[in-house]
Every structure is written in structure tokens, then in C-alpha cells.
Amino acid sequence: MSSNSFGKLFKLTSFGESHGLAIGGIIDGCPANIELNFNKIQEELNNRRPGQSKITTSRNEADKVEFLSGIFEGKTLGTPIGFIIKNKDQKSKDYGNLKEVYRPSHADYTYQHKYGIRDFRGGGRQSARETACRVVAGAIAKQVISSFNITINAFTSQIGNIKIQSNLNEYDRKDIYKSIVRCPDNTTETKMIEAIEMVKQKGDSLGGIVSCQIKNMPVGIGEPVFEKLQAQLAQAMLTINAVKGFDYGLGFEGVSKKGSEYNDEFKAIDDEIITTTNNSGGIQGGISNGSTINLRVLFKPTSTISKQQETVNSKGENVLLKAAGRHDPCVVPRAVPIVEAMAAMVILDYLLIRFGYAKFQQAN
């Protein structure tokens, strides 16, 4: 089934296996005549790329994006934007031993069973390497929506049992990205890094939570009933590798609240209608209400660990596995720009439906 596309009007279709010649994608439905800042696109890729810090995998990929179409003299043409990112540091030999073994909690077994064939090198298509393409599309989406003044900031709010405590609304984007763990709170950040380094030493891994805030949303974005804004955001996030959960507003932590505590009362101040609280997370009935959309994305601990595990090979024999390949002890820090990218694509899609292409294409 064709299942490698995301979006309705602004649509990314991606391709590529982890250790093939290249990964890449086509961004279809981008408004025309928009000047792109290519440095900013590459910067987002750099925020996701492997090998960027001591707490990420040592696989080293420049993740340099090459655009092949859809852009002319620095501006979008309105035609599909084709791009590729070549795979350089392939070291397939690291993965040769995985040809015959199903790694626990990876998709080796399900891919093999479904397709009768798989590219076992580094996980092939199941690898999170594919998400680099989302970052490209998301970076472009962000530039397109910048005229609406909407900002999208994600950050690491929990690693293992270490949780950011302070008021989430006060952080600056700069503080997020200067932290290698993408946590804007200094004290928490230090503890998170220590925790990651500790599991790394032991050949183990950690999971955590990425929080994301979408600010300055216009009222009226989202489409009831089956395309509610939160449903598209949930789907978007659950397509990211290793994601196991999603919530927004008060989320699971508000489960024991009563209605009278939960409801966001309205207040008219001057000519504006606002809510005095934001327990709803910026969405009502699937439609943005103008408050900040805040959501959380749960990542499981990296499945690839160096510790010895019991598993099965393709002949159906019980074997022991000790993974040798390079891997992240915690995927959360590198997932932060991916969460932002997915959110940006969702938001742009709905803006296009509401306002039409003509609004985005200033020249006509």
C-alpha cells in the first residue's frame, strides 16, 4: 500500500533505506513564490543528525540535503520539491550479522513476515534515518507559515524518571537548542545527560518525553469530525519511530481532575475573548481556539542495546544477540526537531485548507 505520504494539501512523500544510496522525498503542494532560507533548513537537519554530540550515536552523517526541483532562483515554484540526502557512513559490515537475526522490539521480524524480504542493513526502511526527510519538509513548512507569526517549539521534558519541573511557558528556543539534550532548564539538563551517559556505559538505553508548544495559532484551524486537529497531530506523532503515546492539554496527568477544575472559563477583555486557563491545550471540538497548543510525545527506550538478549534467527532457532552497531542510548534529544517538523506540516496543511493557496502566494 502507498503509505509513505504525509499530509493532504502540503504533502511529503519520502523514500529510502538506512544504508541504501540515498534517502529523499518529494514535497508536493508547497505554495509558490516563497523565498527559502536554505541555511535554516540545513540547521534543522543538523539538530537531528547523528554524531552531533557525546550522547548520540557515533554514526557520522553530514545529512546534506540536495534539492533537485521545485525551486528556481531561490524561490519555490509551486511544483513538487524533489530532494535527496546521500548516505555516506554506511559501514554495512556492522550489520551483516543482523541478516539472520530478529532484534527484539525492532521491526525485523514483522517486515520479514509481511514482505517476505527485507533490507537488513541498519534496519533498512524501519530505521529512523527516514525522519531526516520529515525535518526537511518541516523546515520548509515553518518558513511558509512564518507569515502567520506561528511559532513551534519542542523540547525534552523527561528522560527516564528525570522530569523538567518549572513553568514550561517561559523557555526560549535558543535555550533548547544550545542544550545537547534539548532541555532548556539547566539543572534538569545536567541530570538528564548524566542519566543517558550512565545507561550508555551499561549498554542500556532510556526513553522519555518531548513536549511541544504551538503559539500564536489563529482561531478556527482544524476540521471536524474525523480530521480534528488533535487527531492529525496524534497521527503525525505516532508515525515517528519509537513513539508510544500522545496527549495534549492536561493530558494523562489531569485524569483525576473534575470538570469544574478542568474547564477553561471564557473571559472578555477589551475586544478579545480569551480563556483564563488552558487545560484544553488550545483545541476545542477539533478546532484551534487561539490558546497555545501544547502536546506531549512519549518515546520508548532505544531498542538497540549492547546488553546480551535472547532472540530467534530466521531459521526459527533460539540464539543470543549482543548488538555491535552504533546507536543512540536515548533517541529523545534527536527527536525534538522531528516533533517540530511533524507539527509544522500539520499546521500548514490546515492553514492552506482554510485560507487557500492564493493567500500564501503574495505575487498573485
Place this chain on the structure above:
Amino acid sequence: MSSNSFGKLFKLTSFGESHGLAIGGIIDGCPANIELNFNKIQEELNNRRPGQSKITTSRNEADKVEFLSGIFEGKTLGTPIGFIIKNKDQKSKDYGNLKEVYRPSHADYTYQHKYGIRDFRGGGRQSARETACRVVAGAIAKQVISSFNITINAFTSQIGNIKIQSNLNEYDRKDIYKSIVRCPDNTTETKMIEAIEMVKQKGDSLGGIVSCQIKNMPVGIGEPVFEKLQAQLAQAMLTINAVKGFDYGLGFEGVSKKGSEYNDEFKAIDDEIITTTNNSGGIQGGISNGSTINLRVLFKPTSTISKQQETVNSKGENVLLKAAGRHDPCVVPRAVPIVEAMAAMVILDYLLIRFGYAKFQQAN
């Protein structure tokens, strides 16, 4: 935007406002030549319908479904199944006072802003009344997939801070549906009902969690990358009114686990490959692995409460609101069949993609 359809091959499109003449839908893409059990369909509707017990709203609707097409001599034709459910107990006058007032944490304000018009009677299209159509489609989906032996059981696992404790895998469907709160554990059930009755008395409301288990899944169902099985399930659930979160496998409760604790090791037993644990929740890389899919759906407390609240009217004036209409003090019990219906539609869709229509249409 056309956003009232759900599904790819097996697709429900629904229509209807809470207090219009009727709600209804079209189920398109149902395999042909399948004998339907109409009693079972109605039974599922009865499990969702208002007025069924002391802890649900007193609005009384028979929710009798009438099929208009797509069925011939008791069997599906393969053509679209049109159906309607007439609205009987309308009491629009209950809602007359809502014409000018935006209820807190309802979608009155966002609908009005987005569309410039709204059917204020009982929430119109934003009302959860629409979900009856999903139950019809889900009940049919369940009958279609029954030849695969797949079972889908949802139940109430938490209301406010009252949580089911025992092993979730041991319950029987009968025990779920004989409980008016849809909790199969007797002790917990009693506490849940008490809690709901208590908030009802105080004019307040509660939220909670519906858990769902999909058993006997064949391996290989789900489509990477952007249509991962968990992503479709998440989207499906987040389209239900009042849902604020979704997780599967260990979910948010497993956030502090390490990889070595989280991974599901494989074991070969006789000719079969199984996992010794099921922390992953039955899905790997977006594809079912044959283990039970278990997921959780978080519902916020009902927004309609009788307690007085501050809000704003359509003229932008601050006003006080004390809701008079009938409403559920807790939506969770009535949401259980809706969660099952959405799950059933997702699973059938993917089975159709993998196995094709011919497989479902025995006669040809």
C-alpha cells in the same frame, strides 16, 4: 473541507446534528455477500445509547438504526450502506439559552468563529451524538472480520483516580457489558459508580481511561511509514469527543523503564515465534507482530456541568452560566463501544489492503 469520513477502503462518512431530524451515515467499501446479524448491531448501539442507566444522561433515545441501501435479503451487496438514526427526544428548548452563550471547554466558540454560524441546539455537530454512527459502522466491521477470529474488547480501566488493579488479560466480554460502568472488576466497578454518583450530585463531572485489547491479530497488518497501525489507531481515538490522550504497550507508565527491561525478547517454541513479554503492545515498526494490541484512551471530564461557570456571550459580554440540559456526569462508560468501533474499522481497513476484497467475498 470534507473531513467527515473515516477509513481508506472501508470508509464511514457520517452526518447529522444532535437535534436535527436525523443523524446517519454511509459505509462505503464493505465487502459483499456477508450475512449481517442486525440484532448484534442494535445491541452495540444500545451499549452506547443515552438513558440506559442511572449514571448516564437522562436524554432518552432509542437509537434505532434504519438501513436504506447496500443490503439485500440480509446480505451486504458491496454497494454503499446508507443508514439513518432519527432524533426523537429533542427538547430543543433546553438549549435555547445556549444560542448566545459559549459554554466553557465546548466547541461553541470555535465553531462560531470558524463557520460564522452554528446549530446551537445540544451542540449540533460537535455533540457526541454523532458517535452513534461510528458504532453502527464498527458493529458491521466486527462482523466482517469475525472470520479472522480477531476479538476487540474495550473496558473502563480508570474513572477519576479509581483504577482497575488486576491483570487485564483475564476478563470476559460478558463481565464488561453487564457492568453499567463497563468495568469488569467488581470491586473497582462499585467504587467507580459511587464516584460518578457523587460528582453527579454536586453538578460536577469526571474523566477516565478506556483500555482496549485486540486479540488474535495476524502478523503483518499495518503499513509503514506514515500509516503505521498505531498512528491510525491514535488518530481514530483522538477523533472521539473528549479524548485527550492515547498510548499503547507500556505507555506513559513505562516511561522510566530501560531498554533491557522494555524489549520483548523472542522465543521459538515448536514452529512458532513468540515474544515472552508484550511491552510493545503488539506492534513493531507499525506492523502487528501477532501479540495482543493493547491501547489506552484518555477522556477528560464532561465539559457540561451544572455548577455555575464564568463565560462570555456572543456579544462579547462576560456572563454567568449554569447549564440546564441533560448530560452525562462521566462519558467514559458510554465511550467503551465507541472505542471498540473505531478499533474495528481500523483493523478491517488494513485487512482489506493486505488480503483484498476477493478473500472476504466467499462466493466468488
Place this chain on the structure above:
Amino acid sequence: MSSNSFGKLFKLTSFGESHGLAIGGIIDGCPANIELNFNKIQEELNNRRPGQSKITTSRNEADKVEFLSGIFEGKTLGTPIGFIIKNKDQKSKDYGNLKEVYRPSHADYTYQHKYGIRDFRGGGRQSARETACRVVAGAIAKQVISSFNITINAFTSQIGNIKIQSNLNEYDRKDIYKSIVRCPDNTTETKMIEAIEMVKQKGDSLGGIVSCQIKNMPVGIGEPVFEKLQAQLAQAMLTINAVKGFDYGLGFEGVSKKGSEYNDEFKAIDDEIITTTNNSGGIQGGISNGSTINLRVLFKPTSTISKQQETVNSKGENVLLKAAGRHDPCVVPRAVPIVEAMAAMVILDYLLIRFGYAKFQQAN
């Protein structure tokens, strides 16, 4: 497969068998807050309905549309518009003998083979009765686009070998619909009616061509590459029962022209860029160029004839068939409003993509 929906943003999903309880549909994605003229909708249905003149089938259906949702106090809500048209004059007994016989050039055999079951009464879902739903949706689409001043007029340009000769651009809508054969040219009209009456007497049937003109198109409507305006129009028309061909601009009649004769040269007159000819039919590269879009839709002769034919029954035996049911000796006159409806839906869809919903919903 779900294949009973038409459109992307403005989408009709239809249901219903010819002799079931009702046919109907859901129009999803209609802009909100638009006042509807219900008389005009019914008028379009009347232009299509059976039994309206001596040259149509004698089956008599009022084709009264009932709206169930999506409309409030005469205006669209932006929510799905559910509607039904009850089947009254069913006379299923006329069709009882068709239970076991495959009518030549009907879809009895292909439906039976594909689905293993069929509603044989009057053709069931294969009947053109379904097109009444398109007329409803098209009539609403026309009202929505009326603010753009676009007009869509179809008419009968050929019946059998009788062809309209005069300049197609000079006719008036009134002249089309006062003719029972929907041909605005008096002399040709008379000949067409005679031809139809002649084949009717002989128990035979005729085909013909419906021409359609879409005037006052804004420049820039249509989406390259795979959703070119002409491709959507072609698809739209080929979904109508009995249609066997489509062309636009000079069409098949211009096949022997040279490029220098075919090309539409541009001319700047005052501030406007126009073409001096319109051989292209108003579209270039899949995008409207501001000239009139003119297209032709070819209908085969009605398959149901009273003349005796050789055929086969469901047991695979050779039998003779003499159709008894009521039927049109020529479907072309009743197809004229259907062609208009399909064109209107296509045009509105593309306008929505280009200009967004906000533009259509004046109040917000």
C-alpha cells in the same frame, strides 16, 4: 473499495439502489453560512427526473429531496449535508424476471461476478437513478460558486446522427430547458424528438452527445500534473452511466488540424491578455486560461431495449430476452443536468483549493 465519493474538498458520497427504500448522499466540505435556494435545487432535479416528457421513461418519481442535516435556518452550517430521495414508483415486479437473466450491455453480469450477489431490481446500484444525488450536490455547488459569476450550461448537441449546426456560443439557458430534448436550436430539436420517437416505437434506442460550456472562469484554476482540470472533468463525466467518451476544445473533430491552425494566439487588448481563438477549450497545462471551457460527453444508446435479444441466464444457459420494464429510448436529454452537476462540483473543488474556505464564508 470505497468508490462512491466524488471530489476532494467539496465531496459527494452517495448511496442507494434503484428500487430500495431511498437513495441519498452526504455532501461534505460545503462552505458555511451560505443561503440556499431550495426551489432551484428541486428545479434541477425536475430537469433530470423520469416521467417528465413523452421522450423519457414512464417511471414516475417525484424525486423530492429531503435534507436531514448541515442546514440551519436556510443556511449551510459547514457540516455535512445529509439528504435522501425516497423511491416511490418501484414496481419491482417489472424486474422479477431479471433476477436470473443478464441483460446485454448492462452491468448485471459484471456485478454478479464481482460481488457474488446483486440487487437485480431495476439494476440496483448500477441504475442511473443514483445520478439524482449528483444533481442535488451539483445544484448546491452552483449556488456556492455563483459569487464568482461562473456559469455552466450543458445542452444536447447530437442525437444519433442529428447534430446541432449553429454557433454554440449564442444560446440561452432558457432555450435549453424549455426544449424537452434540451437542444436550444428549434429546427434541430424537432428532428431529434422525431428520431427518438421513431426508435421508441421500434423498441430500440439512440445515443448522442451533451456539450457543456463553463463561462467566466478565473485564470489559474486546476492543478498540474495529475490533477489537471481536464483530467478531473474527464473522470467526472466518465463516471456517468452510458458515457463512452469525452473531449474538449476542438476535440476529435480537430484531429487533422496543424499546429499553426490549432494554436490560440495571444493578444493584449488594453490591460487584458486574451486569445483570439479558443481551440484549446479554455485550459492550458491543466489550468484554466480564462476562456470558455467547452467539452463534449458521448452517451451510448440506452442498453435497455424492447427488441428481442440473445443472452445468457445465471445458470449459464442461452436464452432470449425481451425487456418489459420502463426505460428511456434515449438518455441524453435527462443527462444534461447531470453533466452540469458534475462540472459544477469539479469547478467548486478547485476554487476551494485556490481561494480557501474563508473566502466563501463571508461572515468570518
Place this chain on the structure above:
Amino acid sequence: MSSNSFGKLFKLTSFGESHGLAIGGIIDGCPANIELNFNKIQEELNNRRPGQSKITTSRNEADKVEFLSGIFEGKTLGTPIGFIIKNKDQKSKDYGNLKEVYRPSHADYTYQHKYGIRDFRGGGRQSARETACRVVAGAIAKQVISSFNITINAFTSQIGNIKIQSNLNEYDRKDIYKSIVRCPDNTTETKMIEAIEMVKQKGDSLGGIVSCQIKNMPVGIGEPVFEKLQAQLAQAMLTINAVKGFDYGLGFEGVSKKGSEYNDEFKAIDDEIITTTNNSGGIQGGISNGSTINLRVLFKPTSTISKQQETVNSKGENVLLKAAGRHDPCVVPRAVPIVEAMAAMVILDYLLIRFGYAKFQQAN
């Protein structure tokens, strides 16, 4: 809008401007574990490529396809197949003068108006160069459906007013492709070539008709009502550059036939049900009936001609244009493999819906 994808389950998304770095595409939804014959894919591209004979444009492109993903050890992985075709012979200077001029009956003006920007080099995205990607996808589709024994053969049946006369069913694929004009009838072929050479000398161009036959179709392929097989084929063909019309079965040439002459009577012979004629063109009610599907695709004369034409520049001034770039005097011969490719993609898509992926993936 994202409009550069074709297909539902087997889906091609293409990108690329005529004179950019590369064109390419992603084929999503190809069944897994199918061994590909790469020579055959390249051969189809060679049949389309420019510069292949004296009657095509002299632009010389090797049109060498490079696959970047989705294929492993010669077999499809079931993951998206990314590919690129580099543009070599770019000679942009040929097109520099087109920066400011709108070529008659090209899409320069409509693109400029719609997007406010365009890549004027060789037509950019509006160029038929994009169709090379379709040929790649179509060639793969053909290999996937080969297990069904379905064959798809297109050929040139008319150039200008020169028309093939003999029985269309008797030709061999070899005879089609050994003819540079793709006409399997020797006498007609010679006349066609002469006609093309004559207009070429005069700086003019010709159009024509490609006929296509799809043989050995299983009964039951196609989805009523809005996704009828003929509607998808029509849409597919009308997306090809320069196409102005489509018909099937008797088509426009059968417009004056009566029902009794047109209907295909059934006959039971042994255990099989066949029709004694095939005026319907192999489809009834949108579903294949087992007879050969025969369709015709009308191409207008090439818009680029060397003869002087009146036109307008981007400042809105009247100017004269004499095109200098290289171009085909008639696009029909090179369009033959494109028509086949589009047909193959449509057929495969419907086979997948009916039979499911599992049927195509022998190994599992």
C-alpha cells in the same frame, strides 16, 4: 495543492522541471519480493526518449534511470522506490528568449498567472519531460501484473488525417515498436512518416490518436460508482500533455448506432460466458467484463512550431514569436509508451484492491 501523485494503492509521485538537475519520482505501494527486469524498464524509456529517430526532437537525452531505494538484490522491498533521471542536454540558452514571452497554446501564461513565478527553461514543469517518470512506474507495473497474463499494447492509429484501416486486433507488439511512428501497419506507417516530415519542413506540427488494447483482463476489475474503470482510464490519459480526448469501445465513431446494433449479446459456450461483439470496450458498469478493453487517446498538434506567431510578452505587449528550441513535429509516436504506462498503473491499482497485496507477494 499536492497534485503530482497518481494512483491509490500503487502510487507514483513525480517531480522535476525540464531543465532542472533531474526529474524523478517515488513509486509507493509496489508489492514486495518481485524480481525486476531492469533492461525492460530501460527499454520502455528508450521508446519514449527524445532524439531516437528522425521524426522526434533532436534534444538528446539518454534517460537513464537510477534507482535509489526500494530494491534490494534485484527485488522489490515493498518500500517506496525512489528514482531519478538526470537532465543532461539542457541548452538552456535555447530558452532564454522565452523568459518574457508567452508561447501560444503552451502553459507559460497560466503557470505565471497561477504561481506568480515559473521556470521558463523548456517549459519547466509543464514540459512532457515529466512523462518519463510515468514510463518508469508503468514499466514496473507491467512486470507486477505479468503474473495475470494481462497484456497492454498501444499504437498510433491516426496522424493528422491518415488513419490505420485494418483490423486492429491482429497486430503484434514487435510490429508496433519496430515502426518509428509506432504504427504496426506498413502502408499506413509510411504515409504517416511522410506527413510528419512534411510538416516538420514547414515548421508546423501534427496531432493524432493513440489506440490501446488491454487483453486478458479478469472479470470484476473496477469500482463503481465514482471510480469506474473507464473513469480512471480517462483521467489517466487526460493528464498526459497535449491530450484533448478519450473514448473507448465504439467511441465517438459509434454515436449514430442504435441500441440493437450497439449492445453486446451474451453467449454461453461450454462453461464460459462471452459476448459475441465488443462494442462496449470490455467494461460494463465500470467493471471489466473479460473482453479486451480498447480505448483511444487524442493528441493535439505540438504547440511549439517554428512558424511565426502573434503573442504577448510578460509586460503585456504584443510581440511576434518564432520558436527556436528543438521540438517534436508530432508527439504521438513518443506518447505510445506513455499511454501504456498509464494504463498499466490503473490496472495494477485495481488488481491490488481486488486481490490484496498478499496475492502478489509469493513468498508469504
